[in-house]
Each structure stands twice: as C-alpha cells, then as structure tokens.
Amino acid sequence: MSEITIDFSGQTVLLTGGSTGIGYGIATAFAKANADLHIVALEEGLEDAVARLDRIGASKVTGHACDITDKARVEEVAATIGAVDVLINNAGLEIITPIDDPSDETEAIFRRIIDINIVGTYLVTRAVLRNMSAGGRIILTASVWGKSAIGEFSAYIASKHANIGFMRSIARELGPRGIRVNCVCPGWVQTGAGMKSLRNMSLRQERPEEDILAEVMATQCMPGLQQPDDVADLYVFLASSQARNITGQAINVDRGEFLG
C-alpha cells in the first residue's frame, strides 16, 4: 500500500462467512491490520480457519459457530461479542437454480439462498446494530451479479440485487447516526463456491470449464482470475477512515468485468 497506514488496532471486526473463500481473504487482511477479529461461520472448518488466522500473529481471532438464519443463535453470538466497530456481512450461498428444472430440490435451494443471503444478512445486521455506535461501518458482500445477470442463477442474482437495495435503504437510515454502509461487488474469484458454479455451468452447457472461464475473462478489462486477496483490500479501504465520506455505494472489484 501507499504511505497511508491502515491499522485496526483496538477495533472489533465481526465477519460472517470468514472461514473460506473471499471471507477467508478478508479475514486475513484484517488480521494483518491488527483488528480484534470475530469470525461467525458454520462449524465446519471454522476451528481450523481460526487457528490459521491466529498464526498470522498480529491480532486476536475468535470463532463463533453460527447459522445466520438461526435468529436465537445470531442474537446469542452478537451479545457475546458486544460492541462492534466494523460488521462485514459476507456469508452467503451460491448454487445454480435453473427455472426449467422442475425438481422440488431446486425450489428448496432457491428458498435457502433467499433465506441465508437476504434474511440472514438482515438478522445479523439487526442484532449487531444494537452494539454499534457512531463511527461504525457495515460492509456487505454483494456481487457484480447484484447489478447484472446471467441465466440459471436467478436465486443468487435476486439475493445479490437485494443486498444492494438493503444497503441503500439502511445507509439512509444509519447515516444520521454516523454509521456508513457499503457493498463490495466482486467479479469472478477463485473460490470453492465460484469454481463449483463454473463446474455446474460446464455440465449444463456441455462445454469445457476452460472455455467458459476464458469467455468470462475476455469480458474483463484486465486479464486473469482474481484471488480472494485481490478483493479483500477493498473491504479494508471501506472500513478505514480513508473512506469516511463514502456511504450508500456498491463498488465493483472485478478487473473491469461490469462497467457500471
């Protein structure tokens, strides 16, 4: 980075979905920036992720096993953590949901995506807000698919558009209290979830994964598949005082895939 130092010493950061993928990248960035970090995620893989983050050695990292659609558990975790300076709503589910697939399973997945990505995000925000004072920051992981769309991902795309709508309304609501709210919209990132979607697209379209990926990369201004670390820096910036006048925005970090 430049000569601007970004340091979160003494600040409590609550991050949901921080044990894998983009979330783990965000966790790593905040751990390096000395934040007092709380990872709220499903139990699987959490302990291991926290141990790895702890080894960075710069900050204190605590894990909280929690399904964010479980309101009682969300409130319990929020109460345990107490005052929060930065809330990062990153937990989310991304699975293909073709409209012409008549199975009940696809419908159940659709409902689950809406439940986690929209209602879960709402429950966490509401619970944490009770312990957030002026100067607080809320960041949501949306997606370039919060502004654009492809076929067969209607549930995920609806949920990401919804995250941006939610952010816009609460940015207005919380501005008077001195709390900033923004969305990060990552493009394609090499994560387990992203690569699983690519595999499913490849199966449905009967085309090799490499072809589909090459097609996506061709839509980016800058080449190459992003890594979780590439998108994490935007979260750090938005949480920092450098972004003190930025609120109500949905900012892409996608190497110029979607210009808008």
Add this chain to the structure above:
Amino acid sequence: MFEKALRFDGKNALVVGGSSGIGFEVAKEFALLGAEVTVLANDDLLDEAASAISRVSGRTPRQIFCDITDREDLRGALEPLGNVDILVHNAGFERLTPLLDDDRSVEESFRRIIDVNLMGAYYVTREIVARMPDGGRIIYTASTYSKYAISRMSGYASSKHGLVGMMRSFSQELGARRITVNAVCPGWVNTEFSNRSVRKIAEETGRSFEDVGNDVWSLQAIEGHLEARDIVGGYIFFASDLARDVSGQTLHVDRGEYQS
C-alpha cells in the same frame, strides 16, 4: 404496421394481484384490448373487480382466489389454467421495516415482504413458464425502489432490487424460447398500497401527508400524484408486438422520479 400492435385478441393474459390498484387497471385494459383475462388475488375485492372488468369490457375474466406464498395452494389453483401468453405479476406487499425498531412485528414484516414479493414471484413464474408458449411475455411490477431506496424501507427495497435481478436472470434463460421478461417500475402511485406507509411516516414524524409526499413529488420531472391508470401503458407496451425485441429491461413510469 402498427394498427394491430396493441390488440390482444386470442391471447390469454394472467394478472396476479389484479383485484385492485395497478393490477386491476392492467387487467381491465387487457380485457378492453381483446385478451382473455384471468385475475388472481387473495382479497375480497376479487369478485367486485371481475364484475367491473366485465361491465366495462364485455368480457368476463376468470377468477382465481389464491395465496401465492402457499406453494400447494398455488399449484392447485393454477391447475385448470391452459396456456398463458402474457403473465403480469403484480402481487406485492409493502410495510415500513425500520432497522432500529426492535419490535418483533418489524421482523415478521420483513420476512413477509421477501416471501410475497420474491418467493411468490418465483413460484408463479415457475408454474407459468411450463404453460407458456414460445414468444410469451412475462412482466413484473418492480418499483423505483428497485434502483434506489429511502430510509426504513430496507425490506421493500431488498425485495424490489431482488425482483429486478431475478427478472434479468430469467430473461437470459428464456430468450431461447423468445419469451421476453421485463419489469415496470412505477413511482409513487395514489393507492392504499403506497399511501399507507406515507401516512405512517407522516404520523411518526409529525409532518403532514402532503409534506412527506413532497419528498417524492419534488424528485419528479412532471408534477402531480400518479394514479394507477397512469402506469398501464408500460405493461401494454411490453406485452405488445412493439416490444418483441425488448427483454431484461426495466421501464420507469414515475414522471422522472428516478433517472438511470
């Protein structure tokens, strides 16, 4: 070339949420333009709406009484329906959902809004797509709040942003069948649906109805309070042959309130 463009003789149009407000005006107009109209609603205005449409157009619409969030009820209710050429999905629910109001009912409202506006639209679309011939039309009622948001409307803004995302994804998926998928974004329309919240904001802030209304009216390029019948043209356009190459789009009928 255009003289028959706005006739819908022999076409089956289903208007979901068609017993009052915008939906009622749209159903009436389709009947007047020659379509076989079915009105679906779950309130006690359905009978009266059907009679009024019949009186004005000389065509008696089929009535379906059904709660679209009840999956089994919906499946059964749509069973007797044949081909649907035009689906207007207009059913919606709107309440204020202040993030800072700890009342339990706020959370229930948030869930209900997502359930009706997003899940309901998904269920209806899923059922209808199976009985829609190639070249069919799907038109959703979104809102100006699918593009921006005001304070204390996070539930509604989430649902309408989400609906537009879903529409965009469906348009990509159904293009191969030449089915167009679009959304009309009304501004603030003089219906109980919208006025309810304005009244509530006025009560809570000690301002007059007109004063709160002016927050919106002052954004409009063309002055005055929109009426439900003012919105109808958007739906007729999307359903008509004039819009055969228009898909994945939002059309704001809002007197210039939001300019994208």
